[in-house]
Amino acid sequence: MSKTVAVENQAAEFKQITKQLRVDIIRMIEAAGSGHPGGSLSVIDLLTVLYLKFLKHDPKRPDWADRDRLILSKGHACPALYAVMAYTGYFPKENLMTLRKLGSSLQGHPDRLRLPGIEFSTGSLGQGLSVGLGMAMAAKLDKKAFKTYVILGDGEIQEGQCWEALMAAPKFKLDNLVMILDHNNGQIDGHVNEVLPIDPMEDKLKSFGWEVSAIDGHDFAQIEKALSQAQKAGQVPHAIIAKTVKGKGVSFMENAIAWHGKAPNKEEADRAVEEILNA
Amino acid sequence: MPKATRESFGEALSELAPKNPQLVVFDADLSKSTMTQDFAKKFPDRHFDFGIAEHNMIGAAAGMALCGKVPFAASFACFLSGRLESIRIAVAYNKTNVKLVGTHAGLGIGDDGASQMGLEDIAAMRALPNMAVLQPADAVETKQVVAWALAHEGPVYLRLTRQKLEDVHDAGYHFAFGVPDVVWEPESKPRHYQTTIFASGGTVGPAVSAAKTLLEKGFKVRVVNVATLSPFGPESIEKFTLDSSRFVTVEDHNVNGGLGGAVCEAVAEVGTPIPVVKLGARSFGESGTGEELYHKHGLSAPHIVEACLKNLD
Numbered sequence: 386m387s388k389t390v391a392v393e394n395q396a397a398e399f400k401q402i403t404k405q406l407r408v409d410i411i412r413m414i415e416a417a418g419s420g421h422p423g424g425s426l427s428v429i430d431l432l433t434v435l436y437l438k439f440l441k442h443d444p445k446r447p448d449w450a451d452r453d454r455l456i457l458s459k460g461h462a463c464p465a466l467y468a469v470m471a472y473t474g475y476f477p478k479e480n481l482m483t484l485r486k487l488g489s490s491l492q493g494h495p496d497r498l499r500l501p502g503i504e505f506s507t508g509s510l511g512q513g514l515s516v517g518l519g520m521a522m523a524a525k526l527d528k529k530a531f532k533t534y535v536i537l538g539d540g541e542i543q544e545g546q547c548w549e550a551l552m553a554a555p556k557f558k559l560d561n562l563v564m565i566l567d568h569n570n571g572q573i574d575g576h577v578n579e580v581l582p583i584d585p586m587e588d589k590l591k592s593f594g595w596e597v598s599a600i601d602g603h604d605f606a607q608i609e610k611a612l613s614q615a616q617k618a619g620q621v622p623h624a625i626i627a628k629t630v631k632g633k634g635v636s637f638m639e640n641a642i643a644w645h646g647k648a649p650n651k652e653e654a655d656r657a658v659e660e661i662l663n664a
Numbered sequence: 665m666p667k668a669t670r671e672s673f674g675e676a677l678s679e680l681a682p683k684n685p686q687l688v689v690f691d692a693d694l695s696k697s698t699m700t701q702d703f704a705k706k707f708p709d710r711h712f713d714f715g716i717a718e719h720n721m722i723g724a725a726a727g728m729a730l731c732g733k734v735p736f737a738a739s740f741a742c743f744l745s746g747r748l749e750s751i752r753i754a755v756a757y758n759k760t761n762v763k764l765v766g767t768h769a770g771l772g773i774g775d776d777g778a779s780q781m782g783l784e785d786i787a788a789m790r791a792l793p794n795m796a797v798l799q800p801a802d803a804v805e806t807k808q809v810v811a812w813a814l815a816h817e818g819p820v821y822l823r824l825t826r827q828k829l830e831d832v833h834d835a836g837y838h839f840a841f842g843v844p845d846v847v848w849e850p851e852s853k854p855r856h857y858q859t860t861i862f863a864s865g866g867t868v869g870p871a872v873s874a875a876k877t878l879l880e881k882g883f884k885v886r887v888v889n890v891a892t893l894s895p896f897g898p899e900s901i902e903k904f905t906l907d908s909s910r911f912v913t914v915e916d917h918n919v920n921g922g923l924g925g926a927v928c929e930a931v932a933e934v935g936t937p938i939p940v941v942k943l944g945a946r947s948f949g950e951s952g953t954g955e956e957l958y959h960k961h962g963l964s965a966p967h968i969v970e971a972c973l974k975n976l977d
């Protein structure tokens with residue numbers, strides 16, 4: 386009983402925090418005048434639970450050798466990553482308003498050489514899982530306990546390189562590697578299941594030798610449960626297929642392909658923020 | 665003794681491994697050809713075969729490098745440069761400590777034909793910021809270049825040959841990064857050279873024999889070995905512009921964007937008007953012996969002699 390209450394309380398806490406982070410996402414993209422709200426809003430709940438509950442990390446020591454690694458392979462969703470990094474103390478929150486500006490450490494896609502805490506500079510889709518695989522292999526080689534998390538977009542997984550990495554991870558018995566698929570069914574040219582269908586992802590990943598959980602990527606209890614299961618050793622890599630809603634939390638952005646990569650104007654941003662805070 | 669630079673590379677890995685535990689070796693199903701199999705046998709825990717999946721191999725190399733390892737990721741030159749986007753982002757842009765090793769460079773591989781010949785890799789790698797591009801000319805140089813690459817913090821592309829190459833350096837040679845070295849000059853040095861020949865990798869040997877033939881004909885030329893193809897700039901060639909009437913470049917690579925291109929760019933920046941004759945591939949390759957192909961595509965010693973003498977007043 387008490388355990389259920391604790392989870393419920395934590396879910397309520399996550400809900401409050403992600404409300405604020407969603408507002409940050411909208412405001413920073415509005416200020417930048419460009420960016421990707423849809424995929425940022427679909428992945429923010431996953432990122433929040435990871436950074437606040439599961440990642441072993443220290444914002445004051447981003448180069449700590451034993452930290453867990455997280456790669457946002459769908460780099461265009463970096464406003465979500467920046468929001469949660471600011472929240473956890475990697476840099477002052479006011480920096481968020483420099484997104485995409487000349488000289489900013491918050492590049493249009495994450496840049497590890499400009500922003501401490503970014504593990505790998507992404508934006509060229511399809512590469513993150515391979516890099517995470519190499520990190521997980523290095524951990525095995527050095528007998529280190531850190532874990533590597535890689536977040537992929539569902540459009541991204543159309544890239545052939547992802548499948549090279551998906552084949553390789555079971556070969557190298559990487560139970561310290563966690564792949565999270567932000568399955569929001571949207572990409573620039575339309576719905577993923579129309580542009581180039583990827584489903585049934587669960588069957589595909591299982592047949593490749595991964596342990597798979599399929600969850601609602603906005604249900605905090607389900608996210609926590611899946612991430613807890615993914616801590617398990619057993620020589621098999623872990624995949625979490627998170628069914629999400631592109632633009633989640635802003636009615637006029639939800640499942641609207643047009644909001645994949647478009648900034649809201651002042652009026653739209655105000656409307657979005659009001660909706661988020663009143664939800 | 666003639667030896668393929670890929671062989672010397674394989675030997676260097678096994679020699680360097682005991683004292684450098686961070687050294688790991690990656691292959692994509694070509695370890696028998698890239699000559700890493702001796703390392704794989706002696707250090708099985710540090711050798712990883714990624715199968716025929718070069719993009720993943722390159723990405724994983726970047727990931728390992730970001731955790732302190734120094735991966736040497738080897739395949740044929742063409743199969744690496746064919747994965748340019750992975751190299752551009754995971755290695756060059758992320759500035760990861762990855763050593764890419766492209767063997768089977770150029771027409772010199774012979775029989776396997778065009779699809780297996782890396783003839784564009786130097787041009788592709790030279791265009792990438794942060795990437796050091798190296799091509800050693802013989803066994804002595806290869807050993808030193810591999811050791812340099814291991815010690816260097818940053819991305820490296822190493823281009824190696826399948827075919828055996830004659831030694832052009834003596835045992836006392838010392839490789840200096842970024843500095844072209846004169847591998848051959850007449851015993852009595854002239855105040856002014858009729859030609860300075862620039863060569864790299866598999867073409868250094870033919871360039872030296874051309875220089876000897878020219879001396880017999882009474883023409884004094886020298887041969888400069890360009891082991892560092894990037895960075896390469898005016899400082900790399902300026903001193904040679906002061907005492908040469910002509911430059912000839914000879915490379916087992918496309919004439920666009922490789923050694924010839926690099927020399928022309930540097931000459932233009934120095935500003936001294938000096939003609940450059942570029943010898944190298946101008947088409948895709950084909951099957952044949954390496955020697956036949958060097959002859960057909962204009963890279964053999966007689967072609968170099970001709971290029972040095974052409975239009976001579």
